[in-house]
Structure formats: structure tokens, C-alpha cells
Amino acid sequence: MEKVLLVGNPNVGKSALFSRLTGVRVVVSNYIGTTVEFTQGRMKIGKHQPMIIDVPGTYSLRATNKAEEVAIKMIKEGDVIINVVDSTNLERNLFLTLQLLEQNIPVIVALNMWDDTKHKGINIDARKLEQELGIPVVPTSGLSGLGIKELAERLPEAKSLNQKESSDSLKWKRIGKIVSNAQKLTHRHHSFLDMLEDLSVHPYTGLPIALVVMFFTFWIIRFVGEGLIGYVLEPVFNNLWLPVMSELSVLLGEGSFLHNIFIGSLIDGKIDFGTSFGVLTTGLFVPVVMVLPYIISFYLVLGLMEDFGYLPRFSVLVDNIMHVIGLHGYAIIPMILGLGCNVPGALALRILDEKREKFIAATLMAIAVPCMAQIAVIAGLVGKRGAKYLFIIFGVLVTLFIIKGFILNKVLKGTSPEILIEIPPYRMPNLILVLKKLWMRLVFFLKEAVPFVLLGVLFVNILHTLKIIDFLSDAFAPILVNLWGIPKEATSALIIGFLRKDVAVGMLGPLNLTNKQLVIGCTILAIYFPCIATFAVLIRELGIKDMIKISLIMISVALAVGTLLNIIL
């Protein structure tokens, strides 16, 4: 099987091109480091259907970090290279191209982001560039689909020049010549987006802009999330699903084994989706009605911000604050992704170069960054008792984030590295692509989360029926009752919390907790352990030794914070 590699600088649109060539959907964003793992897919254009591989970005064939090392290793294993070049930054991009021409492998150039060149006043003569380089050059746009067919058709023309290795300065000289022959720049006026680009990194204007963005983000997530729950999903569930479940309840008979598992317990003779806790009642209600709307609203806003290119600018603004907790500004990006789901958040830790910062970031994420599924259920459950209690829970998490980071930064040897990032230009998000990305993330949630939720509820009900939970509750009672002041029945929530955090929080619902107990319960569920899926990714990314350390930190923090809250509140 022929292997075709997409190779190029970071954020030149390799993943968008990959999607176009293969039809495989991958997450595409307008900033560096979205692709941390390679993805592969079969090309769908033409008779000849080679394997296409989306390689993480690299600036040159001499690695300066781990991610680049991985990319360079993969290049050695390919059969053909599509060198994806950002046509708005020809000069820098051609350095890698010239390095590739010294390898013994056929190369074809995709002059990507072609549609951006016009309004930037850049005029490239692709034909001339092709003559200068001696390999095929095709103007493309991964976003609009321009030139994709031609690229596929001309793929067999890719040529291996196997040029003799030359020094860097000779390469730059040659690039200078190529660029002055093939590219003409014309002056153009600054657009509104250009102005906004710079305004959002000036401290005086950038910080207010950041506050406005954060306010609107929060407001849109709430507005869309609550709207979907109140006007769409709750009515659908109450009017269509409830009658079906009521029938089933009568059919199975209250108190029977199957009734306990699938419908759960009746509250005042009726099914209550929030507290009955059957697989088909609460088990479906939590992921579909309570969580899904917030997943939709969160990823919609995140997708827009990713494609616009705001996140790297935000990371520059928070750089100073992040150094207090031993990280640099760019580490805010995995944290923001972690707010959606900790699994992609943990994967994104790869954009951090050093072991120390990875360890700090992973610990902070596992302890103090709750995922949207968990936040949604907390909001649904605790919100009813008053906004004050929500403030306490999230206030504690934010405080923990800062204090833990500060302590780790002081205790761990070494210092936090400085930020060094390329800031992408702002791009108007393409709504269709944003919706496609949202859909992809929703499918991920429905496929990865919902089965786990149902399994979790099933598991709890079986443990309950077999009285195993009672045994465990008694065993953990001293910690729960004496230290945290919550009833021992909450043990089952702690057990399920390993599987899914949203169900675990939901399990606090039927326990009739006081406000104080609910706050303590939710906070502990957020910090004591990440869900199993996140845990698995973190073990892979950090190794088992660091994960044991992190686990010990998490458990002791949970013990301490729970006890402290029990005393203070």
C-alpha cells in the first residue's frame, strides 16, 4: 500500500486538506498544535487510492521538540510527500520544502491557503515556482476545496530530486531568489480584521476584549444550553418518552428486579427522570437532556473561537498569570479543551514541550477542570438550590487550580519555560465547517459517553440489588460521614465517578442532601479522580509513575478540601 504523507509547517491547513482528500473528518482549527496524533485515511478521488497520512506540523527536518521528532520519524516511512505550503508565508515555508528535496522521496507542493493571498496583496506565479523548484506545484485551499482535484490528479507526477545537502545559509539565499522571482507583493489597506488582530494582543485593549469574549462565551453557552433543555428536550422527554416509560412501569410491576434496573424507583408513585435512577429513565435523561444541550452550546462557541483564531491571543494575555502556576500562556488551550471533555484536553497536553509543565498541567486539569458533562449536571442539580452554591463549588475549583499550581511550581525542581508561539491571522469562520466540527464532537460524545452512562446506571442498580453497595458504604462511612459530613450512601456516586462524572453527580440527586452536603459532594466528585477514559489517556501521555504521584495528590486534596468545607460551611 502506497503511503502519501501530508507534511508542512504547523497551521498551514494540512488537516483541512486531509479531510478534503479522504473524506475522513478530523478536527481542524486555526492555531498551532491541533493535530497531535497522526491520522490516516484512504484517498477517495480517482482510481488510484493510496493511504493518506496527516502528519503533525514541523518547521524543519531538525527537530526542536518531541512533536517534531515524531513528525520527522514518520517522514522517513512514507512513499510520497505532499508538502503543504502556506502561500501567505512562502519564504519560511520553503525552507522545509528545500530540505525535503534533499531526501530520497518524491515530493509535490500544495500551495495552500491560496484564497487568502489575494486580499493580503500577495501574487504568486505557481508555474514559475514549479520551474524554480523542479517539482509540481498546485494552488489549493483546504477550506474551500479549490485545487483538490488537480492535486490528486497530479500526485503521480511527484518527483524525487534527491538534491545534494546544502548549508542553511545557501538554502535561505536560494529561497530569497525563488521568492523574488515567483512572488509579487502589492500594497493593500488594513482591514478591520487586521486591526482587531493587533488590538486583541495590546494589553490596554486586549484585556477588555478578553473580558467581553469571556462574558459572551459564558452567556451564549448558558442561553443555548438552557434554551435547548427548556424548550426542546424536556418537553420531548415529558410528552413522548414518559408515557412509554409509564406503560413499561406498569408492565414490569413496581419492585420487580427488571423494574428496579430499567425504571428505577417510583417517587410518590410516579417516574421522576431526575431521581428514579433506572437505565431507561435517569440513565437516558442525564446524558440526553441534562448534558447534551451544554455539549452542543460549548462546542459551538469553542468551534467558532478555534476557527477565528482567538485562543492563541488569549494565551498571550494570560501568560503572566499562568507563570504563577508554573505554566506558560499556551497551556491555557488544553485547559479550555478540557472544559469540554478532559480526554481531548489531556491529549492536547502534547503541545507542552517539557515534562515538568506537562505534569503540572495534567495535575491541575485532573483536579480542578471539570468537564462540560459534569458542569451541566452540577448546574442542573445545584442551580435549583440557588446560584450562591454554584459560586461556592466553582470558586473552590478555581482557588484550588491556582493554589495547587502555585505549590507545584514552588515544590518541583526547575522553572516554567517561556512562551514562544506563532499567532495565526484571524479568519472568518466558515459556518458549514463549524457545524461539521460540532457534529463530529457530538457524535464522539454520543458514541463514547452515552453507552458508558447507561452501563454505569445498570452497574449501580445491579450492585444495589446484590447489596454490594451497602457493604462498600459501610466500609467508607467513616470518611464520608465523619470527615465530609455527607451520608454513606454517597459512596455509590464515588464509585460510579470513576466511570462517568455526570452520572456520579446525578446520583447525589435522590439522596435528599442538604445544601451544604450537596456542595461538598459535588466538589469532591470534581476533584477526587478523573474519569477512567481521562485516566487512561494520562497514563499513556505521562507514564504510570507520574500518574501514581498525581493520583496520590488528587486523593489527599479531596480528603483535605472535603474536610475543610465541612468545617467552614
Next chain:
Amino acid sequence: MIVDLTQLKKDEVANIVEIRGGRGFQLKMENLGIRIGKKIQKISSQFLGGPQTIKIDNMRFAIGCGMARRIFLEVKR
């Protein structure tokens, strides 16, 4: 006159004349396209020794202060 990147004023344009540091640092800068002879424009600098944002050709970068102090520029004032 020669200044380092942190001393460059907002919107000022200057040429890179020297990048001080180990081989790794030099390579990292060169890979990004920050190299001797290139024209830099400073866009902004954050408070309290925060990162400096600069523009080279069509590219923008944020560079921590420590690194910025190792980049020297020839500026006409």
C-alpha cells in the same frame, strides 16, 4: 543604534542583527523564520515582563521576555 527586542517601542520597525543563545535556541528561532537580516515590527508587549508580540512578513509571534532579551536589533531613532 542596537537594542534588544524588549527595548523596541510599539510599532517600531528594526532589523535583526544578532540572536544570542545556544544552538537549540538559534535553531528554534531560525525554524520559525526569526533570523538575522529579517525586518521586525513590534506589535505589543504585555505588562510586567510578559510576552512581546512581533510581526515578521505576514507572521506574528509571541515571545517570552527572557528570549526577547537575546534578540538584538538595529533601529533608526
